[in-house]
Each structure stands twice: as C-alpha cells, then as structure tokens.
Amino acid sequence: MTPQVLIRNVRLYGEGDPVDVLLGDEQILAIGADLEAEGADILDGTGRILLPGFVDLHTHLREPGREDTETIDTGSAAAALGGYTAVFAMANTDPVADSAVVTDHVWRRGQEVGLVDVHPVGAVTVGLEGRQLAEMGTMAAGVGQVKLFSDDGKCVYDPLMMRRALEYSASLGVLVAQHAEEPRLTVGAVVAHEGPTAARLGLAGWPRAAEESIVARDALLARDAGARVHICHASTAGTVALVEWARTQGISISAEVTPHHLLLDDSRLETYDGINRVNPPLRERSDVEALRRGLADGVIDCVATDHAPHADQDKCCEFSQARPGMLGLETALSIVVETMVRPGLLDWRGVAKVMSERPAQIVGLDDQGRPLEVGEPANVVLVDPDTEWTVRGPDLASIAHNTPYEEMTLPGKVTATVLRGRITARDGAVYPLTGGK
Numbered sequence: 410m411t412p413q414v415l416i417r418n419v420r421l422y423g424e425g426d427p428v429d430v431l432l433g434d435e436q437i438l439a440i441g442a443d444l445e446a447e448g449a450d451i452l453d454g455t456g457r458i459l460l461p462g463f464v465d466l467h468t469h470l471r472e473p474g475r476e477d478t479e480t481i482d483t484g485s486a487a488a489a490l491g492g493y494t495a496v497f498a499m500a501n502t503d504p505v506a507d508s509a510v511v512t513d514h515v516w517r518r519g520q521e522v523g524l525v526d527v528h529p530v531g532a533v534t535v536g537l538e539g540r541q542l543a544e545m546g547t548m549a550a551g552v553g554q555v556k557l558f559s560d561d562g563k564c565v566y567d568p569l570m571m572r573r574a575l576e577y578s579a580s581l582g583v584l585v586a587q588h589a590e591e592p593r594l595t596v597g598a599v600v601a602h603e604g605p606t607a608a609r610l611g612l613a614g615w616p617r618a619a620e621e622s623i624v625a626r627d628a629l630l631a632r633d634a635g636a637r638v639h640i641c642h643a644s645t646a647g648t649v650a651l652v653e654w655a656r657t658q659g660i661s662i663s664a665e666v667t668p669h670h671l672l673l674d675d676s677r678l679e680t681y682d683g684i685n686r687v688n689p690p691l692r693e694r695s696d697v698e699a700l701r702r703g704l705a706d707g708v709i710d711c712v713a714t715d716h717a718p719h720a721d722q723d724k725c726c727e728f729s730q731a732r733p734g735m736l737g738l739e740t741a742l743s744i745v746v747e748t749m750v751r752p753g754l755l756d757w758r759g760v761a762k763v764m765s766e767r768p769a770q771i772v773g774l775d776d777q778g779r780p781l782e783v784g785e786p787a788n789v790v791l792v793d794p795d796t797e798w799t800v801r802g803p804d805l806a807s808i809a810h811n812t813p814y815e816e817m818t819l820p821g822k823v824t825a826t827v828l829r830g831r832i833t834a835r836d837g838a839v840y841p842l843t844g845g846k
C-alpha cells in the first residue's frame with residue numbers, strides 16, 4: 410500500500426504525547442515517532458487533535474429536485490469541510506428516493522465527486538405518502554446498498570404501516586429512522602414550539618407530545634417486532650426520558666440530536682426571522698439542557714446535523730411561510746465544542762464517539778468510526794481545538810445560505826479531512842475527484 414498522507418506531531422483523541430500517523434490509500438499504516446514517507450502529503454498536526462472521520466446519519470442534499478439549493482457536489486464539499494467522511498442523504502428529494510433508481514444514483518454521484526461517501530437513505534413508503542411500503546429490499550440490494558430507511562420530513566404516522574416497516578427492516582437487517590411527529594397534534598401548528606414564547610408571539614405551537622407520543626409508540630412497536638428503531642432529531646426532555654426508559658426495557662432504540670437543538674432555544678423566535686424555523690421546532694432552555702445531559706450520558710447516541718438547505722426566497726418570508734430547516738454540516742463540530750466540550754460535558758474521546766463511532770455502529774458501517782490504530786481504515790479528521798472563526802453564510806460551501814449561526818464566532822475548526830488516505834478538505838479548500846460548485 411502506498412503511503413499517501415503523513416500527519417506529524419498530532420495527539421490522537423487529544424490524549425497523550427503527540428505522534429506521527431502515516432496513512433495509506435486504504436488503511437492507517439503506522440503510528441509512531443519520527444515517521445518518514447517519501448512522496449506523501451504532509452499535514453502539520455502540532456496543537457491539533459486527530460479523530461476518526463465524522464459520520465452524519467441525517468443530511469439533506471437536494472439532488473434530485475432542488476439543485477438550486479444544494480447538489481451532491483456542493484453538499485459533499487460542505488461535508489468534507491465539516492470533517493465528515495460519510496453522510497446519509499435523506500429520501501425527501503424530488504423524485505423521492507423510494508426506488509433503487511434514485512438511491513443508486515445518489516451513491517454513484519457521491520462516489521464520482523469523491524469527497525465523502527454519500528449513503529442514500531431509502532423512503533419507507535412510496536412517495537413519503539405513508540400508504541404503501543416502498544421496495545426496501547430492492548433498494549438494500551442495489552448498488553447504493555441502502556442501510557437506512559426514513560420518510561424524514563414526514564412521520565410514518567400510521568401505526569400499522571410503521572409496524573410493517575419495522576418487521577421488514579428486521580428481516581432485511583436494515584434500520585428505520587423516524588421523524589417523530591404525530592400529525593394530528595401539529596395540524597396548522599408546525600411553526601413553533603408550543604409554550605410561553607409562541608403564545609406571546611401569536612404563533613401556532615407544536616407540542617412536545619406530538620414528538621413524544623410517537624417515540625413511545627415506536628419503542629413499543631420495535632419491541633414487538635424484534636426490530637431496532639432510530640429517532641431522528643430528538644428535541645424534548647421527554648424524548649430523552651422515553652429513550653432511557655425504552656432501553657431499560659431492553660428495546661433496541663437509538664436517538665440523535667442536532668447541533669441546533671443543543672445550542673438554540675425558542676427565544677430566537679422573537680425576531681420572527683424565518684431562519685429559525687425548523688422541524689422539530691427550537692424548544693425551551695430546559696429541553697436544551699436535557700438534550701446536552703442526554704448526549705453526555707449516552708442516552709442520546711449521537712449528533713446528526715439535519716443539514717437542510719433552503720433558498721433565500723423560501724426562508725426570507727413571513728415566519729409561518731418559511732420552509733423549516735437549517736444548514737449544519739460545516740458548523741456541527743464547532744457547535745459540539747461550544748455546547749459539550751467547553752462546558753466539560755464531553756472530552757474529545759466523547760466527540761469521536763458521538764460524531765463518528767456511534768453513528769457508524771448504529772447504521773452498520775464497518776469502514777467508518779473505527780479506532781485510530783494501525784490496520785484500521787484511513788478515514789480521519791484533523792481538528793484545531795483552539796481556533797475561533799466567524800460563520801458567514803455566503804462563505805459556506807452549500808449553495809443555500811440558511812445558517813442560524815450567521816456572524817457568530819465559534820470555537821474549533823476542521824483543518825483537514827482524509828477519506829481512504831486522500832485529502833478531501835484542507836484549510837478550507839476541497840479536493841473533489843470531479844465536479845464542484
């Protein structure tokens with residue numbers, strides 16, 4: 410195996426003395442002092458931390474259908490710059506990714522671009538309509554080898570449909586991820602969290618129970634089906650408690666939290682700026698605290714971005730008309746540093762766990778989220794823990810600019826990302842095999 414990249418003087422997981430790490434085109438070739446490698450790219454790791462490449466279980470790339478807001482090219486660039494070596498692209502595209510034609514395209518296009526492994530998520534039901542199961546087996550058997558299924562954007566609300574989906578997923582060895590929102594409880598109310606802020610601002614609120622009732626229901630359905638279930642974008646203290654309870658019952662449940670639900674609360678809505686509209690909505694400070702604790706304790710398994718690009722015209726409008734969703738790929742690490750590392754809730758080993766190891770395990774990716782050891786895959790991210798940077802939407806690689814962190818100065822920066830021994834991002838620039846913005 411040819412040596413490709415030599416990282417000098419870096420601390421693995423931010424622990425111990427600095428070492429050199431030599432990466433080949435598949436694997437980590439050597440870890441030690443004063444390594445040499447002719448022809449290899451050199452990355453200076455001084456003062457930096459090496460982690461396994463991040464894995465995002467929840468990304469929206471808008472191809473096919475809304476290539477004016479994001480494409481597999483530009484979303485891959487955002488992912489590489491954010492330290493990701495694998496992302497899961499949600500199925501709510503146009504056409505919906507409910508057939509192998511679409512899921513295979515997403516995988517192939519991602520490989521052509523070559524910046525990150527773009528794993529397609531397959532729809533659970535045809536057209537995300539909730540009426541007929543999609544051909545999960547065909548998608549799983551296709552080139553895209555779909556491992557994760559979700560109607561995200563919509564809830565698989567019919568309990569019988571969800572039960573069938575869980576039964577199929579168990580026999581196929583794949584995972585269903587649920588957007589937990591009981592639609593009868595959010596009729597005309599998908600705008601804000603139901604609470605004092607929404608009441609004062611005159612916004613229709615979606616109650617915590619809309620999320621929590623589905624989390625509880627799906628935990629029970631998973632139990633009876635002998636299946637696993639994954640909860641997308643957990644947003645309430647009650648969801649954390651329910652996931653914890655389900656585990657004590659031996660139910661195979663996993664859950665993710667988004668960076669924005671770890672940082673922001675519904676006080677942001679005061680300005681009526683559509684940038685803050687997201688599903689599930691930004692909740693109260695007590696929910697934010699419970700989500701942080703849940704992530705620190707391992708009740709919430711991982712961080713997933715729910716990167717959701719939207720065009721200016723779909724965001725800069727009346728609050729209730731604004732499309733829900735926020736950019737997340739390029740800022741995720743910094744938000745995790747701000748909300749979890751700086752307050753002492755997670756150390757860097759913990760960051761590796763929630764941003765790389767757990768997501769890879771949950772979805773069954775054996776080439777990601779692996780230990781930084783000789784013989785393991787050469788998928789890594791080099792992080793500068795001390796640098797602060799100021800977020801500016803137009804500077805991000807995404808076509809859309811809808812970051813809720815505009816002009817915020819955040820800690821922690823990705824210095825370089827390496828996918829199978831090839832540098833995909835370095836000092837804010839990307840190195841695709843093809844394509845680009």
Ligand SMILES: NC(=O)N[C@@H](CC(=O)O)C(=O)O
Pocket residue numbers: 469501561562563588686687688689715717718732733734735
């Ligand atoms: N999170 C959002 O507010 N929006 C997502 C859909 C979703 O994740 O439910 C989108 O596709 O824009």
Ligand SMILES: [Zn+2]
Pocket residue numbers: 561562563588641642688689
């Ligand atoms: Zn969702």
Ligand SMILES: [Zn+2]
Pocket residue numbers: 467469499561562715717
């Ligand atoms: Zn989503």
